[in-house]
Amino acid sequence: MRSRSIAWRLALAFAAVCALVLSLIGVFLYRSLASELAYRDDMALLGRLEQVRALLADSDSLDALQARPRLYQNMLGNLDSLLLVRRADGSSVIAINPRQRELPALNAIARDQSPQRQDVLTWPAPDGAELALLSGEAQGPNGELLTVIAGKVLSEREQMLGSYRMRLYLAIGLGALLAFALGLLLLRKGLQPLRHLSEAVRGIDLRSLDQRLATSDAPTELLEPVQALNGMLARLDDSVQRLSQFSADLAHEIRTPLHTLLASNGQALNYPRSTAEYQEVLASNMEEFERLKRMAENLMFLARAEQAERALSLQTLDLQPLGDELCDYFEALADDRDVRLENGLHGELHADRQLLQRALGNLLANAVRHADSGSVISLRRRDAEGVCWLQVHNFGPVIGDEHLGKLFDRFYRADPSRAEPGDSGGLGLAIVQSIMQLHGGRVRVGSDAAGTVFELGFVVI
Incomplete structure (x- = not known):
């Protein structure tokens, strides 16, 4: 099974890190935007409640207010906002509710109390939309007690946040792909010294063990491996030289007793010898055989010792x-x-x-x-x-x-x-x-x- 490239692994890791960082930044920006939009909507509702309270307090009669519905529609500015003003008996003075939604029972804020953000209620409507609602008491003409309900449908905000999420997903995906491509390109370029090192090592064979890898152009990260390879080449060169010298010395050492054996046996065969002379030749041969035996035993011991087999x-x-x-x-x-x-x-x-x-x-x-x-x-x-x-x-x-x-x-x-x-x-x-x-x-x-x-x-x- 072919192993995956280091460059691909690092590029994938780099892309994953970039995607994680971009995701964290995206989550932060998304939550910041959602919080800012919610704050603006809540403050708009608070301001609207205060404006309606002031308008009711300054009016001469409720009939005059009812005769000017466009004033409130322009104040609201869109179809996603609603405004209800009710008397104590539940009858409506002003009713701007484009979707004609049934609203839940709300706790009205006392008229002498300023509304706060925590007074805003988020309510899921039966049609699936979410509404932000705020209710407060107000004083109408002639001191009449009225209830004001201001609200806004949050679908526009959800659409904006949904669109922003999609852009974030797309940006994160494209950023990860770009990081992978750029990372792979930069890593392959950064790994060129390794390829050059491989080519240099590939060019060294048994006849060129005296060559050494250049350290002057090696990056700092590769300097130690290059020095280690040079040290290994030096040890290999020394071992090969010693092996060559050992082979030559061994051939020389073995040649001497073999030459002696051949010479003594040749002389013994060329001329008739007495029993004593043959015995002398055999005794001389035994000494040479003993010498060869000791040499073989010593070589076997050295071989086992060098391989740590003993x-x-x-x-x-x-x-x-x-x-x-x-x-x-x-x-x-x-x-x-x-x-x-x-x-x-x-x-x-x-x-x-x-x-x-x-x-x-x-x-x-x-x-x-x-x-x-x-x-x-x-x-x-x-x-x-x-x-x-x-x-x-x-x-x-x-x-x-x-x-x-x-x-x-x-x-x-x-x-x-x-x-x-x-x-x-x-x-x-x-x-x-x-x-x-x-x-x-x-x-x-x-x-x-x-x-x-x-x-x-x-x-x-």
């Missing part, structure tokens, strides 16, 4: 007996090199026992292999703020600064001529680094005239 079995370890076990294991190799091992580990550490043994074992094997004859290799512990450092210290050739940053790369050897059949194939220190990454720690090395020190840093919680 679950850590963390436990609290007593470091002193762990160091004693490692020293005992490498004692024979140390004796062959005329090197002495010294365990200075102490205290406890929360780590994976098997992986810690492997990391320290790789460092000890490396130290024994490169230590000066007659020197001491020591295991130490140094506590810093929040970090426990396990050190492997040995005296040997100083490692140059140009090599220190590459020691933990796969298949890297500071001195390739010193590679031995029993070594880790250039993967030992890379495995140490992977083990420390699994533990969330780090490994570092320093080398000077005072010796070479490899340190494993574990975060102490």
Whole structure:
């Protein structure tokens, strides 16, 4: 199912917001207009009642008033207004009621009381029309008590408000459509940098990972994503370079034992050999096979470690007996090199026992292999703020600064001529680094005239 466009979604949201705002404004204007019209109608009724009261009070006789009906019709001004003046017995003095509607009983305001807006009654007539009615007492000629009823049919007001509602609906609808169209146009124009970014990313392939996306023309909102993409491209480029270098190094490392196997087997087949000579060839082949096996196992471990497939079995370890076990294991190799091992580990550490043994074992094997004859290799512990450092210290050739940053790369050897059949194939220190990454720690090395020190840093919680 094809997903909807972001521009369409935002344009619809923009149109909905505009419609909501226009609706609120329309409701406010409509109610303001309705209130203003109602106020004017009510004030007109109040004024009419006062005018009729004054006219009745100033007249000499009711007969003279009855003889001038046009005066009241002109005062009312339209057929939607009505005016009734009644005597106390219910007879009409003035009766202007174009529709001849029957009116409800009304409470008349005392003649000495000024009418107020709350005195106006809104009454629904039987024919469906609404009327605004106001009744008040008045004093006629010779002090006669009269009742005045002023009214107005509200149909004209309702028609005006209905027409105004229709215009509001039309304005809101057209405003929402216009907001949607303009919003969609502006959003598509505003999203052009995204399309340019997509085109730039689409043009980057495996052969052009060194290219970077331009940040100078990127909008502020896209600057952070562009920088993140550039960082990802840098990491991809670095990973591809490392993979290419790893492939080349792996081919080189495998080629050496394979070449040795082919050469020794070819010589053994070309000339007759004694049983002892064949056994010697087989023993040499076994050493090369062991070397290939260790290399394969180390590569498999590194692959699992990098993909975080290995679950850590963390436990609290007593470091002193762990160091004693490692020293005992490498004692024979140390004796062959005329090197002495010294365990200075102490205290406890929360780590994976098997992986810690492997990391320290790789460092000890490396130290024994490169230590000066007659020197001491020591295991130490140094506590810093929040970090426990396990050190492997040995005296040997100083490692140059140009090599220190590459020691933990796969298949890297500071001195390739010193590679031995029993070594880790250039993967030992890379495995140490992977083990420390699994533990969330780090490994570092320093080398000077005072010796070479490899340190494993574990975060102490």
